[in-house]
Amino acid sequence: MNKEEKLGLGSLTALVVGSMIGGGIFALPQNMARDSSVGAILIGWLITGIGMLALAFVYQKLSIRKENLTGGVYSYAKEGFGDFIGFNSAWGYWISAWLGNVSYAVLLFGALSYFFPIFESGNNIYSIAAASVFVWIINYLICKGVKDAALVNVVTTISKLIPIILFIILVIFAFNYQKFTFDFFGGQNDSLGGIMEQVKSTMLVTLWVFIGVEGAVVISGRAKNKRDVGKATIIGLVSALLIYVSVSVFSFGILSQAELAELKNPSMAYVLEAVVGSWGAIVINIGLAISLLGAFLGWTLLSAEIPYIAAKDGVLPKTFMKENKSNAPVNSLIITNGLIQVFLIITLFSSSTYETLLSIATTAILLPYLFSSLYLLKLTFTKETYENENKQRMKDMFISGLSALYGVWLIYAAGLDYLLMVSILYAFGVPFFMWAKKENQKQIFTGKESAFAVFLVVCCLSAFYLMSNGTISPL
Numbered sequence: 148m149n150k151e152e153k154l155g156l157g158s159l160t161a162l163v164v165g166s167m168i169g170g171g172i173f174a175l176p177q178n179m180a181r182d183s184s185v186g187a188i189l190i191g192w193l194i195t196g197i198g199m200l201a202l203a204f205v206y207q208k209l210s211i212r213k214e215n216l217t218g219g220v221y222s223y224a225k226e227g228f229g230d231f232i233g234f235n236s237a238w239g240y241w242i243s244a245w246l247g248n249v250s251y252a253v254l255l256f257g258a259l260s261y262f263f264p265i266f267e268s269g270n271n272i273y274s275i276a277a278a279s280v281f282v283w284i285i286n287y288l289i290c291k292g293v294k295d296a297a298l299v300n301v302v303t304t305i306s307k308l309i310p311i312i313l314f315i316i317l318v319i320f321a322f323n324y325q326k327f328t329f330d331f332f333g334g335q336n337d338s339l340g341g342i343m344e345q346v347k348s349t350m351l352v353t354l355w356v357f358i359g360v361e362g363a364v365v366i367s368g369r370a371k372n373k374r375d376v377g378k379a380t381i382i383g384l385v386s387a388l389l390i391y392v393s394v395s396v397f398s399f400g401i402l403s404q405a406e407l408a409e410l411k412n413p414s415m416a417y418v419l420e421a422v423v424g425s426w427g428a429i430v431i432n433i434g435l436a437i438s439l440l441g442a443f444l445g446w447t448l449l450s451a452e453i454p455y456i457a458a459k460d461g462v463l464p465k466t467f468m469k470e471n472k473s474n475a476p477v478n479s480l481i482i483t484n485g486l487i488q489v490f491l492i493i494t495l496f497s498s499s500t501y502e503t504l505l506s507i508a509t510t511a512i513l514l515p516y517l518f519s520s521l522y523l524l525k526l527t528f529t530k531e532t533y534e535n536e537n538k539q540r541m542k543d544m545f546i547s548g549l550s551a552l553y554g555v556w557l558i559y560a561a562g563l564d565y566l567l568m569v570s571i572l573y574a575f576g577v578p579f580f581m582w583a584k585k586e587n588q589k590q591i592f593t594g595k596e597s598a599f600a601v602f603l604v605v606c607c608l609s610a611f612y613l614m615s616n617g618t619i620s621p622l
Contacts, residue, residue: 155371155372155375156372156375156378156379159375159376159379160378160379160382160383161305163379163380163382163383163384164308164383164386164387167356167357167358167383167384167387168307168308168311168356168387168390168438168442170250170251170254170255170413170435170438170439170442171352171355171356171505172311172356172390172391172394172415172438173254173258173412173413173414173415173416173431173434173435173438174254174412174413174414174415175352175356175391175394175395175398175414175415176394176395176398176402176407176410176414176415176418177407177408177409177410177411177412177414178352178412178414179191179349179352179395179407180398180399180404180407180408181348181408182339182340182345182348182349182408183333183339183345183346183348183349183404184330184331184332184333184336184339184345184404185327185331185396185399185404186331186332186333186342187332187333187339187342187345187346187348187349188345188349188395188396188399189396190342190346191345191346191349191350191353192349192353192388192391192392192395192396194346194350194553194556195349195350195353195354195357196388196392197549197553198549198550198553198554198556198557199354199357199384199388199553200384200385200388201520201546201547201549201550201553202516202519202520202550202553202554203380203381203384204381204546204550205519205520205523205546205547205550206376206377206380206519207376207377207378207380207381208377208523208543208546209223209519209522209523210374210376210377210380211374211377212526212532213226213532217456220236220237220240220453220515220516220518220519221233221236221237221240221453221456221457221515222456222460223236223518223519223522223523224236224237224515224518224519224522225237225460225462226522227518227521227522227525227526228518228521228522229593229595229596230461230462230580230584230596231462231580231592231593231596231599231600232518232596232599233457233460233462234457234462234463234576234580234583235514235573235576235599235603236514236515236518236519237453237454237456237457237462237463237515238573238576238579238580239511239512239513239514239515239569239572239573240450240453240511240512240515241450241453241454241483242508242511242569242572242573243358243508243509243511243512243515244446244447244449244450244453244483244508245446245450245483245484245486245487245490246490246504246507246508246511247358247446247504247505247508248282248443248446248447248450248487249487249490249491249494249504250504250505250508251439251442251443251446252269252278252281252282252439252443252487252491253268253269253270253274253278253491253494253504254269254412254413254435254439255269255278255281255435255436255439255440255443256269256270256274256277256278257269257270257274257412257413258413258416258432258435258436258439259432259436260274261416261428261429261432262432270494270495271495272495275491275492275494275495278491279488279491281443282484282487282488282491283484285443285444285447285484286447286480286481286484288444289444289447289448289451289475289480290471290473290475290477290480291473291475303437303438303440303441303444306434306437306441307434307435307437307438307441309434310430310431310433310434311390311394311434311438313430314394314415314418314419314427314431315390315393315394315397317419317422317423317427318397318398318400318401318418318419318422319397321400321401321422322397322400322401323400323401324400326399326400326401326402326403327399327400329403330403330404333345333404336404336405339404347559347560350556350557350560350561351505351506351509351510351557351560351561351565353391354509354512354557355505355506355508355509356387356391357384357387357388357391358508358509358512394415398414398415398418401418401421401422402418402421413431413432413435415431415435416428416431416432416435419431447480447483447484450483451475451476451479451480451483452476452479454467454476454479454482454483455467455468455476455479458479458583461583461584461586461587461589462580462583462584463579463580463583464579464582464583464586465583465586466478466482467479467482506561506565507565507568507569509561510561510565510566510568510569511569511572511573513554513557513558513561514573516554516557517551517554517555517558519550520547520550520551520553520554521547521551523543523546523547523550524544524547524548524551526543527540527541527543527544527547528544563619564619564620566606567606567609567610567613567619568610568614568619570603570606570607570609570610571607571610571611573603573606573607574603574604574606574607575607577600577603577604
């Protein structure tokens with residue numbers, strides 16, 4: 148790739164912010180209030196803020212200490228724990244990315260139904276037809292060149308922040324302190340449960356809106372300056388955290404927990420409508436449409452990059468490696484968007500909702516995040532890249548340990564149902580790993596890798612059994 152086609156700090160930061168601030172923020176008031184009081188939500192944001200900041204520092208430090216690893220979450224897992232763990236990190240990240248885009252497409256046309264009722268909830272025949280056209284337009288845009296797509300992402304990132312900032316300003320002026328403090332910890336609402344149960348219920352939602360923090364790392368191979376990758380990650384995370392907390396918490400000064408929990412999505416629109424009238428909902432729905440355009444573009448870019456890099460390393464079939472004359476991973480893009488297309492059609496025949504899709508997509512990315520943290524933790528123990536830096540090594544050991552602990556907590560918070568359903572998607576990846584190994588004439592599994600593969604298959608079969616008897620609910 149030519150120097151002028153590489154991405155600078157501004158483009159990388161916009162990619163991080165654009166990937167994180169997608170459709171999730173516009174549903175935050177209702178999603179957070181559905182099972183939690185404002186006090187529990189504040190605790191949830193505190194945990195998430197600390198955990199995600201630690202994870203962001205993990206990516207910042209790894210991007211500097213391992214500049215040669217340009218595949219981000221995939222490269223770190225592979226380098227630290229072998230080909231099969233690396234493959235599963237890439238596979239899980241890829242699943243999360245394209246499945247998240249399915250939920251974005253549903254939410255986009257659900258928002259447009261405010262202006263065009265024909266789209267209804269976003270998953271009827273008209274919505275899916277329009278979403279399908281949208282998916283392949285994005286595919287065409289990225290195929291024209293990564294830099295052109297990144298430029299569009301910068302524009303949409305700036306555009307979507309305007310209605311979000313307007314929302315924050317207006318709800319601050321209309322903020323009612325008495326309403327905000329009433330039943331602060333949900334003691335008067337038995338359906339919410341205890342504080343820790345409420346906090347646990349916020350975890351997948353808060354993680355979902357932060358997915359994308361690693362965006363600059365995933366595409367670091369296309370950065371002008373590798374040190375900009377870490378800067379973009381931290382700047383993007385802190386900016387997003389301030390915005391998320393403001394949107395979700397200040398909404399409790401406008402409507403009560405019970406009122407917020409009953410709102411349709413995008414719930415931000417109806418909170419602002421309660422403040423300024425119908426024009427507020429119009430502004431937010433327009434902002435959501437712009438936001439989802441940028442997020443869908445950014446995530447399509449990221450989701451195509453991971454299997455492309457994994458194929459170059461020989462852990463995914465070579466077909467994912469093909470580039471066009473614009474250096475875009477064309478086969479990876481087509482396969483990714485083909486899967487999005489298939490799942491869009493599936494939403495026509497299922498009761499899947501935006502919340503269900505985002506929960507499964509969020510659960511799928513837990514393993515890649517955890518192994519990134521464990522890789523930096525491993526480096527601090529082996530002292531690799533830390534020669535004569537004992538003080539810094541101890542600091543990084545603390546940060547990576549904290550990030551790994553946060554990852555374990557998230558796996559617990561996700562719950563057994565979602566973990567088992569995601570294991571099905573992971574297990575389907577095993578044949579592709581075996582295919583790639585045979586293509587490259589390499590040994591398929593080591594002893595430990597065989598055990599992990601068997602574990603995935605057992606979890607997959609268990610999930611099918613529990614779904615068949617109704618114990619857990621599928622898509």
